[in-house]
Amino acid sequence: MRGSKPAIRPVSNLVNLPASQARIPEPPASLHEGLERDCWLEVVPELVRRKIWDTDLKDMVQAYCVQRARFMTANEKVQELGLIQKSKRGDGKFNPYISISNAAYDRMVRLATELGLTAARRESAKKVDKPVGIAADKFLKRNAAV
Numbered sequence: 001m002r003g004s005k006p007a008i009r010p011v012s013n014l015v016n017l018p019a020s021q022a023r024i025p026e027p028p029a030s031l032h033e034g035l036e037r038d039c040w041l042e043v044v045p046e047l048v049r050r051k052i053w054d055t056d057l058k059d060m061v062q063a064y065c066v067q068r069a070r071f072m073t074a075n076e077k078v079q080e081l082g083l084i085q086k087s088k089r090g091d092g093k094f095n096p097y098i099s100i101s102n103a104a105y106d107r108m109v110r111l112a113t114e115l116g117l118t119a120a121r122r123e124s125a126k127k128v129d130k131p132v133g134i135a136a137d138k139f140l141k142r143n144a145a146v
Helices: 035-049 055-081 096-115 136-144
Strands: 084-086 092-094
Touching: 035 055, 055 096, 092 096
Parallel strands: none
Antiparallel strands: 084 092
16 A cells, blocks of 8 residues: 555543553453463553553554464474474575565565554654544534524
């Protein structure tokens, strides 16, 4: 999709609290201990700080954390096993963790972009201070006075 992207607007009052009073949501029980929960505890406070967190982002952040953990785990396996593995017959083949790593990375970047976690989307994913009115509001108000 080309052109400028709309700013992400929060839908609750959680973001209107000062950063020191904002309550960071606990990770969902479905996130495994380790990399997935660590990711949640890193990303959600950042979204709250930027004033774009809301409960409707919960599933997307959860998916981001799963993909990030999968990417990091697969990369560790690539480092451990190498790019090419020898089969039982003695011929070499590509490490299957490379495909897992690449797919998880692609999904992770896509989700990070939607969440405003990438440098390109950081500015467009900030809180809008004043609600944007509908363009027809002026027209309707002007005609109501007639």
